[in-house]
Every structure is written in structure tokens, then in C-alpha cells.
Amino acid sequence: MKDLSLHILDIVQNSVVAQATIISIGIVVDKKNDYLGITIADNGNGMSPALLQRVMDPFTTTRTTRKVGLGLPLLKQNAERTGGSMDIKSVEGRGTDLMVVLKPSHIDCLPMGDMAGVVAMLICSYPNINFKFSHRVGANEFAISTPELKEALDGLPLNSPSVYPLIKELVSSNLDELQIGELG
Amino acid sequence: MTKVKSLADLKKMKETLQTKIDIREKGDASESLVQIKVAMATCGIASGAKAVMEFLMEELDKRGIQAVVTQTGCMGYCYAEPTIEVKLPGKEPVIFGYVDNKKADDIIEKYIKNGELVDGIIPTNFESIDNK
Numbered sequence: 167m168k169d170l171s172l173h174i175l176d177i178v179q180n181s182v183v184a185q186a187t188i189i190s191i192g193i194v195v196d197k198k199n200d201y202l203g204i205t206i207a208d209n210g211n212g213m214s215p216a217l218l219q220r221v222m223d224p225f226t227t228t229r230t231t232r233k234v235g236l237g238l239p240l241l242k243q244n245a246e247r248t249g250g251s252m253d254i255k256s257v258e259g260r261g262t263d264l265m266v267v268l269k270p271s272h273i274d275c276l277p278m279g280d281m282a283g284v285v286a287m288l289i290c291s292y293p294n295i296n297f298k299f300s301h302r303v304g305a306n307e308f309a310i311s312t313p314e315l316k317e318a319l320d321g322l323p324l325n326s327p328s329v330y331p332l333i334k335e336l337v338s339s340n341l342d343e344l345q346i347g348e349l350g
Numbered sequence: 351m352t353k354v355k356s357l358a359d360l361k362k363m364k365e366t367l368q369t370k371i372d373i374r375e376k377g378d379a380s381e382s383l384v385q386i387k388v389a390m391a392t393c394g395i396a397s398g399a400k401a402v403m404e405f406l407m408e409e410l411d412k413r414g415i416q417a418v419v420t421q422t423g424c425m426g427y428c429y430a431e432p433t434i435e436v437k438l439p440g441k442e443p444v445i446f447g448y449v450d451n452k453k454a455d456d457i458i459e460k461y462i463k464n465g466e467l468v469d470g471i472i473p474t475n476f477e478s479i480d481n482k
Contacts, residue, residue, distance in 0.1 A: 167395065167396055168396075172395050172396070174393055175390070175400060176390075176391070176392050176395045176396075179390060179391060179421075179423070183423065186354060189442055229423070229424060230426060231423070231426035232426050232428060233423060233426050236393075237391075237392040240392065240396075260404075266389045280400075283400065283404060284400070287400065287404070287421075290439055291420060291421045292379065292421075297418070315357070317357075317362070318357040318358075318360045318361045318364070319360065319361075319364050320361070320364065322364050322367065325418070325420075327410065327411040327417070327419075328411055329367075330365050330407050330408075331408065332354050332360055332363055332367075334366075335353065335354045335358055335361075336355065336356070336357075338355045338358070339353055339354065339355045340355065
């Protein structure tokens with residue numbers, strides 16, 4: 167993957183396939199402590215302890231179309247080579263929590279990428295899933311969720327083509343502000 | 351275009367959109383729309399499927415083609431990612447491989463608008479080998 171937002175887009179597909187109805191994506195940036203944390207939590211099918219043990223194995227997948235599953239191993243590799251880590255907790259029937267920690271100052275740390283586009287794409291592609299997204303930089307936070315957007319759009323479907331650019335702009339202008347707040 | 355910065359701004363923008371969309375939705379059921387599925391698994395995303403999906407959503411809207419663009423999983427053609435499946439109304443779905451923005455543009459202009467096929471089609475009949 168070229169950046170972290172693409173990793174997030176990829177990992178969230180796992181939650182979608184696990185029939186989650188609520189998916190929370192949280193990003194925390196703490197420059198002072200050289201910390202970048204990404205959490206993805208869902209209330210999907212979860213994994214059995216046996217599957218959970220094998221899940222980091224690139225030759226583990228629940229798909230039938232191919233024999234490899236690289237989403238999690240690739241993210242783990244990218245986290246670990248910055249000196250960070252990745253941890254998964256899962257309870258069958260309850261859901262899965264993924265926690266990734268990276269060191270942003272490390273030269274191998276991937277850039278964040280187009281997070282606004284990823285958030286908007288997920289929200290607009292899966293209107294029946296309740297997404298909660300939050301991004302915290304230092305003391306400032308931006309949060310948005312599917313129900314809030316549905317209410318503001320008042321009956322206009324999230325997957326109508328003209329909605330995507332609006333949501334992307336809403337998210338990106340707020341994320342830009344977080345960056346500016348951090349610098350100032 | 352005015353900046354959308356808050357939910358209130360979004361609400362305002364929505365008012366201006368509503369009329370345009372009303373006409374569209376009453377005019378056609380989803381069966382008569384062009385349906386496009388972009389393969390968005392690890393293989394697809396790593397090869398640039400997100401950019402292609404973004405391009406398709408924006409361009410189809412701009413060019414006034416009524417289409418539904420959705421995501422799908424890996425179709426097993428990882429070697430040819432990004433792949434997209436295009437279903438024109440009343441026709442069998444066709445899968446295109448190695449789709450970048452240029453190819454996506456070709457697909458819109460040639461296949462979606464004129465029904466003319468474009469290079470890079472992955473032959474498939476949607477049946478597993480077992481059923482043959």
C-alpha cells in the first residue's frame with residue numbers, strides 16, 4: 167500500500183465482510199510522543215480463537231477466490247518497521263478490535279494519504295453501515311458519523327453520485343484545519 | 351463552489367442538489383442504470399482501485415451518465431487489478447482488467463456510451479468449473 171489511508175480502506179473491508187453494522191475508525195496523532203495510533207473496531211462476526219491465531223499468516227483467508235490474505239500482514243509489517251506494533255482482539259459473535267501503533271518520525275512510516283477520500287468513500291459505499299470516524303491531533307478532534315450525515319442530508323441517499331464530493335470536502339476541510347491548528 | 355465545512359453547510363448544499371436528483375430518481379429504477387462494481391480487496395487497493403473508483407464516480411456524474419458505482423471484493427483476478435465489472439442495462443456483466451484512469455475514460459466513452467468493447471476484458475461466464 168502507498169499510504170495509511172489505503173491500509174485503513176483495506177482493513178475496513180474485513181469488517182464489512184464480517185457483517186458489521188457499526189464500524190469505528192479512530193486516528194490519534196501525538197507528535198510530542200512520536201505516536202500515531204489507528205484503531206478500527208467493529209461489531210461483526212468476530213473470529214474464533216483458532217482463526218485469530220492464524221490471522222497474521224499471509225496464507226490465511228476466509229475467501230474462496232484466492233488462497234492468500236495479505237491485508238493484515240502488510241499493515242503489521244508497515245507498523246513494525248517504524249518500531250510500532252499491531253494488536254487484534256476478537257470475540258466470536260461480538261466483533262473485532264484492531265489497534266495499530268506507528269512512529270511517525272521513522273523514515274519508513276507511510277504518509278497518511280487521502281484520509282478524507284477514504285472516509286467519504288466508505289460512508290457513501292455502505293450507507294447501511296454506521297461509520298464513526300474520529301481524528302485527534304494533540305488537543306483538537308474532528309469526528310463525524312453516518313447518522314449525523316444522514317440527518318443533514320435529510321432523505322437524500324448517501325450513495326447518490328453528487329453526495330460523495332460534498333462529504334469528502336467536509337472531511338478534508340476539517341482535517342486540514344486540524345493540521346493547521348497543530349502548526350499554530 | 352462554496353466550501354462545505356460543517357453539517358449545516360452540507361444541509362445547505364443539499365437543498366440545491368435535491369431538485370436535480372429528484373428528476374433522476376423518478377425517471378429510472380436501478381435496473382435501467384449502468385452498474386459498476388470496483389474490486390476493492392487488498393490486491394485492488396494496492397494497485398490503485400481507489401483512484402479509479404473516485405474517477406468513475408466523479409466523471410460519470412460530470413458526464414451526466416446515470417450509474418451506480420459500488421465496491422466489491424476480490425474476484426480472483428489479482429494479476430489484472432484494478433478490475434471493474436460493468437453491467438449495462440439488459441446486458442451481461444463484463445469485467446475489465448488493468449483499469450487506470452485512462453482506461454476508465456475509454457470504458458466510459460466507448461463501452462458505456464456506445465457499447466463498443468475495449469481491450470483488457472477478462473473472459474468469464476460467472477460459472478464455477480464444477481457446474482460445467
